[in-house]
Amino acid sequence: MPHLTTYIGLADHSEKTLADSFRAAAEGHAHVADVFHICQMFAEWSEDNREALAPIIQRYGEADDVDEPERLHAAGLAETRKGEVGLLRDLQDLHVLATLVQTTWTVIAQGAQGLRDRDLLEVAQHAGDQTSRQLTWLNTRMKQAAPQALIVAP
Amino acid sequence: MTDRIADIYGLRTPHAKGTVWPARVDQYLDPGTEERDVESWVQSACLLCSNGCGMDIAVKDGRMVGVRGRATDVVNHGRLGPKGLYGSTRWASAGDRLTRPLVREGGRLVETDWDTAMGRIVEKSRALLDEKGPLSHGFYTSGQLFLEEYYTLAVIGKAGLGTPHMDGNTRLCTATSAAAFKESFGADGQPGSYTDIEHCDAIFLYGHNMPETQTVLWMRILDRTRGDDPPRIVCVDPRRTLVALEAERTGGVHLAPRVGTNLALMNGLTRELFEHGWVDDDWVAARTLGVDELRSTVEEWTPEKVADVCGVDADDVRRAARIFGESEGVLSTVLQGFYQSHQATAASVAVHNLHLLRGMIGRPGAGILQMNGQPTAQNNRECGADGDLPGFRNWDNPTHVQQLADAWDVDVMTIPHWAPPTHAMQIFSYAEAGSIGLLWISATNPAVSMPESARIRRILDGDQCFVIVQDLFLTETAELADVVLPAAGWGEKTGCFTNVNRTVHLSEKAVEPPGEARSDLDIFLMYADAMGFTNSSGQPLIGWRTPEEAFDAWAAVTAGRPVDYTGLSYDKLRGLSGIPWPVNEEHPDGTDRLYADAVFPTDTDYCETYGHDLATGGTVTETEHRAMNPAGRAFLKGAAYTPAHEEPSENFPLLYTTGRTVYHFHTRTKTGRSGDLNRAAPDAWVELSAADAAARGIEEGDWVRVASPRGAIEVRARVGNVMAGAVFAPFHYGHWEPGADLGGGHDDANRRLANELTMTVWDPVSKQPTFKTAACQVTRLRAGDGPSPAPTTTASAPDTDRPPPAPQRRPRATQGGKPTTSTQPPATPYYLLDPSQPPERASTSSFAEGDR
Structure with a gap:
């Protein structure tokens, strides 16, 4: 199952990237109180997902040297931008990243169905649900921030 | 007497x-x-x-x-x-009423006439509209204007200007009440009635120090607890309030959860209902959605785990749950101890969950009262000066927005409905950045009442935003404004307002306002006239001139909505007073309690919101909502407990919580000008438990410094009835002091503002700021020369379980009000x-x- 392990590795890595990026966004926009607190919470959620995946990785192993999905590795949010437009762009980057994470969990859940691996299925479904909640918030927050950022912000 | x-x-x-x-x-x-x-x-x-x-x-x-x-x-x-x-x-x-408009000249506020003051506002407003458009305008109102004023301002803001940046200080006092209703029942609207007090077997007060916040409602409860077949009281409060004493007296329970852990306690109570089968399974299956998810959310919250996290006795959790589970009728009331604390909406929704699980809603004695802090807060929620759309309409539902566009005869695109309305804390952030360049504040004093005061002062004082303040007095906020408008107050103008249990009252003008002061309605109309707002037909957008006409216009847009005023008029409100909405053809005399038929306003096409994720505030989409097919069923919604945003640390080992005293309202603008009230609570104080005071060498009346990472106050200490590890400070006291004849003249006036210490953080769903969870430290400064100024008649009473302090420090009984009959x-x-x-x-x- 070389490709399943690749995807498990991808899930693990991209959740880590997402967690790091949420933390970077929290720090970079610390004066925006809700972004600061929610992004920290989301970083923990992503880490929880990795923790839940750890026993599975033990079982299947983790491959991160396969060429093809390597191109899917997304860069994290190394540096945050400034101001209201900067926040909007950072939220957008987080959304792209979280979408990658979510589809990775979808793919893994499909594999788990095929393998009849209940443990993996449960991990993938729960993690996918949590990622959906992250995406929903990002979408809500972007909708809120967009008009002001695009039209009025200095 | x-x-x-x-x-x-x-x-x-x-x-x-x-x-x-x-x-x-x-x-x-x-x-x-x-x-x-x-x-x-x-x-x-x-x-x-x-x-x-x-x-x-x-x-x-x-x-x-x-x-x-x-x-x-x-x-x-x-x-x-x-x-x-x-x-x-x-x-x-009072001699210091504002009687003429003021404008800022060379850094100072100077008197002027109305034409000049309004001229400056209109000039700034037009310039900003030309340059940046309507999103440059923000309005921050109150819970103390009249319905007619909120509605008029809502139409000006939404259809005249087209700005989503409208909110009130209701965000600080009542936003969670509205948000919790919307999440559980699909729309705002108090389910219960005060008449539930006469019929219940138990009353649960969650974070609600009713004896100080609503004294007359507490009288109504006392007349039951002191009569035959009294209800038992259950009190959830970190202080040993009069509610807690009544709980002890009636064989109820006082639960004092650690500050910031309300949701953990609520999850524990919910679990007990499931564990003991105190759930009306048939009713829940027929009338609600989400019971399985709720059961799994609370599953881990055994009484022992609750005890561990909240610092309460596990058996007390069991006893409280048993009272809820075995009573025929429970009345629950909720206030700031939940609304202004951590996980506010989730904890308040949990109260609904308990009632829904038992099917205890919609009949006398089985009620919910999510309270408000202010007299007209409900109207701000209804009329939409708080950002919501008037009539509990859903901003995410194009049909609802179109109804308003038709009523106002404007292009639907004018009405901001593309995103959730901008909440107060966000409005102030935009004002901080200067992207809101005109902020109009009416009848409220954010320089004292908003969290992290130093930041609020900076925003109001800065050049990046033009600030208009409309008030009775030169408040701490008005001092920082660019234009100050003198307003007529209650008794000097006519209008209606609606209380916590939907009861509408008419308040008639009794006297003329002083000097050139004008009613808030007249001021808003003056602005609308000067700006020349028109509808699609070219007629003035605001088609009314009097309060009564404004009321009728409002009633018309409520038709078919839960908040139906169509059966009300000024004539009907005169005489036998107090009529609860909905009032319409079906209910010509009003409605004592909602949901008697267990049909909730959750239908996708009717609801006020599609709902939110209680942990994040992420919005549920119309498609997701429709897929759930709520069709009149209520939502059971749970959330996981998370620790508060600021936990005690080595430098700040105590938990700081703010609150109220019975003798003052808000920032004392009115109560501080009554000698009877002001002398009863003349100056700020801080309450410490006996243990925390002893550990710091603090005696009753000592001057202490209370500091958080954001600021500090220096006030006198009351060794009182707050739980160990927590500190309580009243939020009423800014730097304004009345004259010595009214008990004023304290020299700590610049060092006592409780909100210097609070955090800029808010609930993800209701966006209500958190005033009750911050970490702090208390240090002794010097000996006092008498007792602290805290009243002895209420929760701020001295700790009576320990020997009284030395005679010169012994608190004197609070008294001295003039005779009443x-x-x-x-x-x-x-x-x-x-x-x-x-x-x-x-x-x-x-x-x-x-x-x-």
């Missing part, structure tokens, strides 16, 4: 379960005024808390000289509380809709106005 400073609740009129609450008419007249001197009694209702007591204003020589309760009013049956008695009218003739009418009036009185009495009612 009663001193209602010392005797806050007055004489008891105990009565048995299921019988009507007897009437008692409370009255206060200024010294030297006899009842026969009163030239007229003008119908109104009290504006000094959210209870909404019917009240008449005594007028003599063109001045308000006192008040009396309206015996026929459904809310108070004639009673008034100390704030209403002593605080309603004195401010009006209380009389019981010979017969209890008939109260329309009251389930304690058989309906046939309606036709034989002999108690007319003036009979007392």
Whole structure:
């Protein structure tokens, strides 16, 4: 199952990237109180997902040297931008990243169905649900921030 | 003759379960005024808390000289509380009323005329509209304007300008109440009624120090707990309040959860209902959604785990849950201890969950009262000056937005509905950045009442935003404004307002405002005229000039919505007072309680919101909502407990919580100008537990410094009844001080503002700021020369379980209010809709106005 392990590795890595990026966004926009607190919470959620995946990785192993999905590795949010437009762009980057994470969990859940691996299925479904909640918030927050950022912000 | 400073609740009129609450008419007249001197009694209702007591204003020589309760009013049956008695009218003739507009010239505020002041506003407004468009405008209102004023401003903001940046200080006091209703029931609207008090077996007060915030409602409860077949009281509060004492007295429970852990406690109580089978499974299956998810959310919260996280006794959790589970009728009330604390919406929704699990809603004695802090907060929620759309309409539902566009005859694109309305904290952030360049503040004092005061002062004082303040006095906020507009207050203008349990009152103009002060309605109309806002037909957008016309326009847009005013008019509101909405053809006399049929406004096409993720605030989409097919069923929604945003640390080992005292309302703008009230609570203080005080060498009355990572205050210490590890500070005190004749003149006035310490953080769903979870440290500064100024009559009473301090430090009993009278009418009036009185009495009612 070389490709399943690749995807498990991808899930693990991209959740880590997402967690790091949420933390970077929290720090970079610390004066925006809700972004600061929610992004920290989301970083923990992503880490929880990795923790839940750890026993599975033990079982299947983790491959991160396969060429093809390597191109899917997304860069994290190394540096945050400034101001209201900067926040909007950072939220957008987080959304792209979280979408990658979510589809990775979808793919893994499909594999788990095929393998009849209940443990993996449960991990993938729960993690996918949590990622959906992250995406929903990002979408809500972007909708809120967009008009002001695009039209009025200095 | 009663001193209602010392005797806050007055004489008891105990009565048995299921019988009507007897009437008692409370009255206060200024010294030297006899009842026969009163030239007229003008119908109104009290504006000094959210209870909404019917009240008449005594007028003599063109001045308000006192008040009396309206015996026929459904809310108070004639009673008034100390704030209403002593605080309603004195401010009006205070020497420092604003009587002329002020504008800033060379850094100073100078008097000017209305044309000049309004001219500056319009000039700035037009320039910003040309340059940046309507999103450059923000409005921050109050919980103390009238319905007609909120609605007029809402139309100006949404259809004239087209800005989503409108909110009120209601965000600080009542936003969670509205948000929790929307999440559980699909729309705002108080399910219960005060009449539930007469029929319940148990009353749960969650973070609700009712004896200080709604004294008359507490009288109503005391008359039951001291009568036959009394209800048991369950109190959730970190302080040993009068509610806690009543819980002990009635065989109930006092749960004092660690500050910030409400949701953990609620999850534990919910679990107990499941564990013991105290769930009406058939009702839940038929009338709710989400029971399985809720069960799994609370599964881990055993009483022991709750005890561990909340610092309460596991058996107390069991006992409280048993009272809830085994009572026929439970009344739950909720206030700031939940709303202004961590995970506010989730914890308040959890109260609904308990009622829904037991099917305890919609019948006398089985009710929910999510309270408000302010008298007209409900109207801000209804009319949409808080950002919501008028009439509990859903901003995410194009049909609802179109209804408003049709009513106002404007292009639907004008009405901001593309995102959730901008909440107060976000408005101030935009003002901080300068992307809101005009901020108009009416009838509220954010420089004292908003969290992290230093930041708020900086925002208001800066050049990046033009600030307009409209108020009665030069408040701490008005001092920082660019234009100050003198407003007429209660009794000086006519309008309606609606209390916590949906009861609408008319408040008539009794006297002329001083100098050039104008009603808030007139000020908003003046702005609309000057800006020339028109509708699609080229007619003035605001088609009304009087309060009554504004009311009728409002009633018209409520047709078909849960908040239906179509059956109400000024004429109907005169006379036997207090009518709860909905009032329409189906309910011509109003509606005592909602959801008697267990049909909730959750239908996708009807609801006010599609809902949110309680943990994140992420919005549920229309498609997701439709897929759930709620169709009139209520939502059971749970959330996982998470620790508060700021936990105690080595440098800040104590938990800081702010709150209220019975003798003051808000930032003391009115109550501080009543000598009776102000002398009862003349200066700020901080409450410590005996253990925390002893550990720091602090005695009663010592000066102490209380510091958080954001700021500090220096006030006197009351060694009191707050739980160990927590510190309580009243939030009322800014730097304004009344004259020495009213008990003012304290030299700590610049060092006592409780919100210097609070955090800029808010609930993800209701966006209500958190005032009750911050970490702090207390250090002793120096010895005091007497007791602290904290009242002894309330939760701030000294700790009586330990030996009293030395005589010079011993707190003196709070007293000294001028004489008031209380009389019981010979017969209890008939109260329309009251389930304690058989309906046939309606036709034989002999108690007319003036009979007392």
